[in-house]
Amino acid sequence: MKKFLDENFLLQSDTAELLYHEYAKNMPIIDYHCHLPPAEIANDKVFQNISQAWLYGDHYKWRAMRTNGIDENYITGNQSDWEKFNKWAETVPNTLRNPLYHWTHLELQRYFGISEVLNPTSARAIFDQGSAMLHTKEFSVRNLLKKMNVKLVCTTDDPTDSLEFHKKLKEDATAEVLMVPAFRPDNAMNVTNTAVFLSYVAKLENVCNVSISNFSNFIQALKSRHDYFDSMGCKVSDHGLEEIYADEYSDKEIELIFEKLLKGLTLDTISQRKFKSAMLIYFAEWDCEKGWTQQFHLGAIRNNNTRMLQKLGPDAGWDSMGSFNHGKPLSTFLNNLDKNNNLAKTILYNLNPADNEMMATMIGNFNDGSLPGKMQWGSAWWFLDQKDGIINHLDILSNMGLLSRFVGMLTDSRSFLSFPRHEYFRRILCNLLGNEIENGELPNDIPWVGKVVQDICYHNNKNYFNWPVA
DSSP states (O other): OOOTTOTTTTOOSHHHHHHIIIIITTOOEEEOSOOOOHHHHHTTOOOSSHHHHHTTTOHHHHHHHHHTTOOGGGTTSSSOHHHHHHHHHHHGGGGTTSHHHHHHHHHHHHHHOOOSOOSTTTHHHHHHHHHHHHTSGGGSHHHHHHHTTEEEEEOOBOTTOOOHHHHHHHTOTTOOSEEEOOBOOGGGTOOSSHHHHHHHHHHHHHHHTOOOOSHHHHHHHHHHHHHHHHHTTOOEEEEEESSOOOOOOOHHHHHHHHHHHHTTOOOOHHHHHHHHHHHHHHHHHHHHHHTOEEEEEEOEEOOOOHHHHHHHOSSSSOOEEOOOOOHHHHHHHHHHHHTTTOOOEEEEEESSGGGHHHHHHHGGGSOOSSSTTSEEEOOOOGGGOSHHHHHHHHHHHHHHSOGGGOOOOOOOOSOTTOTHHHHHHHHHHHHHHHHHHHTTSSOSOHHHHHHHHHIIIIIHHHHHHTOSOO
């Protein structure tokens, strides 16, 4: 019987162990999509205790605690950090077979050298040890990244963000990690609520120091922000949408729709979709013009629980998979760009596994040979970034595309302790390939397969985005 979470965790053969330990384990990390707070990186924050680093903002853990019957006061409420940690420790034993069980103990081992299983009995000692370590400069935010060999993180930023902390870090000669912004313009196309949209327009006016009285002004202001992001090293946009929008529209229609918005009128569904469709084309064309990569995260139904949304706000763990017919509109959207030679490098992510094969085959429609893996089916995302989801993603991508050109894993996380998820992915990848070598399904050419592993872990990512790292 193997020991829980030993050095060969998830590795089921000698060849899998060889591939992981000799080729994957020590590869650097480029986290090309996350939600880490830029201010905390720039200011090299030191946490007061492990709850602040581990539980604040982590809606994965929050959902598990709620399911375990933990009162909200111990999750997002006013209870002390120790009391919140103790309730998490009470929940952890009940997360067996959930990826949180693996992630929790990987994080305790990798950052703090704690191999003890977290439960109510061990909670106090683990809280005290982890907190004492975190409350030192050696465990500051940047040193946490350094411990995991993170070379670059790509944050998620609204067009109106000042990027002041990206600038601050860029000017800091002591910084050993790079931080670059991602252009996330969802708010600039969300016209479901006119009042909220107009508030955003006012914010854009203030940031750009312009008056927005028509659609042309609006687009010019957004374009100026896109240009500014580019000047700050941005190489990627990101869009978190329920579905892709590819409805037909005319320029005149969009101008009239914007006029209605400025008058405070509520748009009908058709007008909303036309406006969103137009905005996606603008963003995509700007990305192509600058050589950026566009990312589309599709299929989440957000803020399902309106009572808790009103109490806690968004991103608090009340989201789920949606069921949308992405195929035809996605094809139309990509084709409209491609036929005008405006299709940028693109990464597609789906949240519903029912869309796996569609996504895996969709990218092949627009890989035109201009560069390896121009169109990517992104890593297993959100509810799918667990063992079965990762294996399914790798298997389907292998069957219907080129696994060897895949740009690899990301955290999509708000926690600085989440980087062992890259290790989790790498172990699963090496196990798949190692087992197939031992089964005679792949040749026993370790240098070749090892190179593929290292490409997926790091080199494909670095070359695809052209990141300024060694």
